[in-house]
Amino acid sequence: MTINWFKYSAPSSFYGLAGKLIPWFAWPAGVLFCVGLYIGFFVAPTDAVQSEAYRIIFIHVPASILSMIIYIVMAGYAALGLIFNTRLSSMMATALAPTGALLAFVSLWTGALWGKPTWGAWWVWDARLTSELILLFLYLGFISLQASIDDPRRADRAGALLAIVGSVNVPIIYFSVQWWNTLHQGSTIKLSGTSMHIAMQQAMFAMFMALWLYVIAVVLMRVRSIILERERNTQWVTELKEYQQ
Amino acid sequence: MSKLSPFGLMGLVIVRDLTLAMRRRADVMTILIFFVMVSSLFPLAVGTEADLLRKMAPGVVWVAALLASMLSLSRMFSSDYLDGTLEQMIIVPHSLSMLVLSKIIAHWMLSGLPLVLIAPVLGLQFDMSGQALMILVVTLLLGTPVLSIIGAIGAALTLGLRGGGVLISLLVLPLCIPVLIFGTGAVAQVLDGVSAAANLSLLGALLLMSLLFAPWVTAQALRISLE
Amino acid sequence: MSWADFFVMKGYALYVWGSYGVAIAVFVLEIVLVCHRRKISIHQLRLMRDAKTGI
Numbered sequence: 001m002t003i004n005w006f007k008y009s010a011p012s013s014f015y016g017l018a019g020k021l022i023p024w025f026a027w028p029a030g031v032l033f034c035v036g037l038y039i040g041f042f043v044a045p046t047d048a049v050q051s052e053a054y055r056i057i058f059i060h061v062p063a064s065i066l067s068m069i070i071y072i073v074m075a076g077y078a079a080l081g082l083i084f085n086t087r088l089s090s091m092m093a094t095a096l097a098p099t100g101a102l103l104a105f106v107s108l109w110t111g112a113l114w115g116k117p118t119w120g121a122w123w124v125w126d127a128r129l130t131s132e133l134i135l136l137f138l139y140l141g142f143i144s145l146q147a148s149i150d151d152p153r154r155a156d157r158a159g160a161l162l163a164i165v166g167s168v169n170v171p172i173i174y175f176s177v178q179w180w181n182t183l184h185q186g187s188t189i190k191l192s193g194t195s196m197h198i199a200m201q202q203a204m205f206a207m208f209m210a211l212w213l214y215v216i217a218v219v220l221m222r223v224r225s226i227i228l229e230r231e232r233n234t235q236w237v238t239e240l241k242e243y244q245q
Numbered sequence: 246m247s248k249l250s251p252f253g254l255m256g257l258v259i260v261r262d263l264t265l266a267m268r269r270r271a272d273v274m275t276i277l278i279f280f281v282m283v284s285s286l287f288p289l290a291v292g293t294e295a296d297l298l299r300k301m302a303p304g305v306v307w308v309a310a311l312l313a314s315m316l317s318l319s320r321m322f323s324s325d326y327l328d329g330t331l332e333q334m335i336i337v338p339h340s341l342s343m344l345v346l347s348k349i350i351a352h353w354m355l356s357g358l359p360l361v362l363i364a365p366v367l368g369l370q371f372d373m374s375g376q377a378l379m380i381l382v383v384t385l386l387l388g389t390p391v392l393s394i395i396g397a398i399g400a401a402l403t404l405g406l407r408g409g410g411v412l413i414s415l416l417v418l419p420l421c422i423p424v425l426i427f428g429t430g431a432v433a434q435v436l437d438g439v440s441a442a443a444n445l446s447l448l449g450a451l452l453l454m455s456l457l458f459a460p461w462v463t464a465q466a467l468r469i470s471l472e
Numbered sequence: 473m474s475w476a477d478f479f480v481m482k483g484y485a486l487y488v489w490g491s492y493g494v495a496i497a498v499f500v501l502e503i504v505l506v507c508h509r510r511k512i513s514i515h516q517l518r519l520m521r522d523a524k525t526g527i
Contacts, residue, residue, distance in 0.1 A: 041478065042478075051482050051483075051484060052482040052483075052484045052488060053487050055488055056487065056492075059491060059492060059495045063495070098502070102502055105498065106495045106498050109495075110491040110494075110495060113491045114487065114491070117484055117487050134422060137418070140415065141415050141416040144408075144412060144416075148403070148406045148407065148412055154469060154470065154472065158402045158469050158470065161402060161465060161466050161469060162402060162416060166420070169420050169423075172423050172451075173419070173423055175423075176422065176427060176447075177422075179430070179447075214499065218502060218503065218506055221506045222509065225509045225512075228510075228513040228514065228517060229513050232516070242514045242517065243517050243518070
């Protein structure tokens with residue numbers, strides 16, 4: 001039996017697969033979200049230094065990490081689309097961008113609200129928060145560029161180039177912001193003590209997994225819409241249940 | 246027809262761009278005027294306390310330089326694109342990266358170099374010390390080419406799109422933040438009495454790296470935009 | 473932790489609930505927008521189909 005590894009690289013077959021997969025990611029995401037929040041709020045103890053405000057990290061940290069992972073994955077898909085000329089890869093990149101941008105925003109918002117009670121200012125020019133802000137700008141640039149180009153293939157390729165240039169720049173930007181930050185401040189955001197209570201670790205892990213599964217579910221949903229929009233003139237679309245009502 | 250050496254071709258493109266720009270001197274002047282005006286806004290906005298102005302100066306001048314550079318980027322390829330010259334440049338059997346580099350050099354001579362030359366005057370507005378002024382000019386000399394080089398990528402990606410200059414700025418500004426940080430950092434170090442060598446060498450490194458990679462990336466972006 | 477403690481969060485309620493509130497609002501908004509986009513795509517498909525059969 002020969003395995004066709006590329007069977008699902010065609011939009012027509014991926015559409016169905018994605019549809020079937022969504023519930024498998026969405027429901028566990030919801031469950032893990034509840035589990036994570038429960039452990040985070042009711043099991044994990046109060047922090048000695050930051051009191052109850054520290055509980056924000058259970059949403060802030062997963063959002064931050066995921067916003068960065070999503071950018072890399074997005075750039076990866078975009079690069080695949082550029083190099084191999086596969087439409088679906090580019091569609092995935094386009095589908096990932098809004099979710100990544102929203103998570104970057106959540107990271108910044110929760111970071112600010114964490115900063116105020118803990119360090120006294122709504123915006124702490126911490127190296128990581130500032131890099132997160134720049135990451136949000138990179139996302140918005142990608143989305144704006146694709147939105148301004150009418151031709152889908154040009155939009156795919158131009159966005160891919162921008163995403164790749166952005167990801168090469170991210171380490172440079174991060175380093176320069178670190179440099180800038182240590183000159184001006186020197187303090188970085190840390191929790192009291194170096195070891196986290198086991199319940200905090202569990203809550204963090206659960207929330208991270210919940211958010212990751214949620215992202216996959218949402219992106220799969222979005223890419224299905226993108227496929228319908230871009231493939232509307234093809235034969236296989238006319239055979240879909242949605243088309244025939 | 247004699248075979249043109251790569252440097253000969255580059256010289257040709259640079260001279261052509263400069264000649265064309267000299268016929269539209271207003272374009273070059275408006276950037277300078279914008280630079281001066283934006284810098285002057287800050288003392289008006291924050292007051293004339295000398296200490297504050299001196300501290301702000303490198304940041305203000307650099308941000309103004311950044312914004313002024315962004316304004317001129319859309320013009321790097323647009324006129325050639327509109328009259329068909331750009332397509333010819335892509336077809337020609339010479340390295341597109343070299344042609345792009347020539348255009349970037351011409352662009353810098355028209356938008357970056359004037360800023361470098363006028364910066365001391367602005368620095369005096371902020372009562373900057375002579376040493377700080379000198380370092381500021383050096384950082385601008387090293388940094389404005391990087392702005393043109395990275396900006397070229399944005400200009401190439403957005404060829405012919407509506408949204409023009411603002412869209413380019415949105416794409417390019419995040420990428421230029423390290424230049425801003427090292428440029429102003431160098432002056433800040435000198436103001437603190439420390440050597441600015443570290444920041445300056447980082448700026449130099451950025452210049453070298455972008456010179457190596459960006460023209461090629463811009464060439465690819467041009468091909469994508471013109472297909 | 474009692475329910476009263478849960479809501480007050482030792483005085484940090486504004487920050488904690490401000491964070492989680494906005495985060496959950498963002499996720500809900502995203503899901504709503506994605507579902508809406510799907511509805512619109514399908515609607516446009518049907519418009520196209522009707523235009524074709526109308527000929």
